[in-house]
Amino acid sequence: MDIQYPLELVGTFVFAISGALAVRDREHDLFGAGFTGFITAIGGGSLRDILLGAYPLVWIGDVNFLYAIFAGILLAFIFPSALLKLRKTMFLFDTLGIGFFTVLGVEKAMSLGVRPEIAAIMGMFSAVMGGVIRDTLTNEIPILFRKEIYASACLAGAILYLVLNYFGLARDYNMLISIST
Template sequence: MNVQYILELLGTFTFAISGALAVQGKSEDWFGAGFTGFITAIGGGTLRDILLGSYPLTWITDIYIIYTILIAIFAASIFNKVLQRLRRTLSIFDTLGIALFTVAGVEKALSLGVRWEIAAIMGMFSAVFGGVIRDTLINETPVLFRREIYASACLAGGLFYVFLSFLDVPRDWNFICSASFIVTVRILAVKYHINFPKL
């Protein structure tokens, strides 16, 4: 089990939790929460694989992804009150999710032989599309359409991953450094209210 696979499972886990927690106050139905968590977890990777022509889709062939999502939804239901008491819990899980999915998406794209520019974009798609679906399902404006440093942090992290690859940084260290870079950019942007200017 390599670092890439572990990061993809961790990303799936965190996104599933963020999706399940997002319905708080909008629905008391845990099936609905579970469905939202499931779609949030697989949305970005599914779009990536479709655009790259990578079939069958990853979550269809790997049962451990399904098990990871189910465990995450179960954990969100059991520890719901504890998680909801923590400030910005959803934001924390979402940030970890986009970081992990970005680097996994870039690596998969590169492994399929696409150009580095396309790989960085695929990493961004992998990271943000699940959150877009989640926000749409719960009738919220997707964070992608706000002024926040969100998708841009993923794109920057994807480019950072490609840059470290050109420098022959060991793959596992590249994963960790690039994911940490995205988390850091996102946290600093939120903490210091750094946003893009209005159109």
């Protein structure tokens, strides 16, 4: 898919921004924000690939993801107030990103030959575990447990994707968005 690869990079970029901003709220410095942005961006996909034994991990095999993450972190650090003003837009992108990575996670798991039930869980993990790991490291109750609706939507989206399987990515992706929002 020609459009998928740039979308993955953009999604990673957005996750890095939101991860770095989450920490800024609580007065850490560049390195802390960077570390958290990095973990948020790679955590979900890395966990999925480690569980599936799918090596090399995406961001280790393709350095462009690292650049997307660094760009996101720097942007979050240099223009935090501008980005906080754009919070609504950011939230929309974050939600789109989550839906997108859910579908990607399901597809990747399916392509490795696992059962659809497992693939649905992998899709959800890809999308939400980055945030869970971030919250665990920063010693917060993961948002997952505070706003479960968000992860349930991912799981619902993943299952929906499997039901609609082969009716096309675009269509079911739209549905995902409508569920998530």
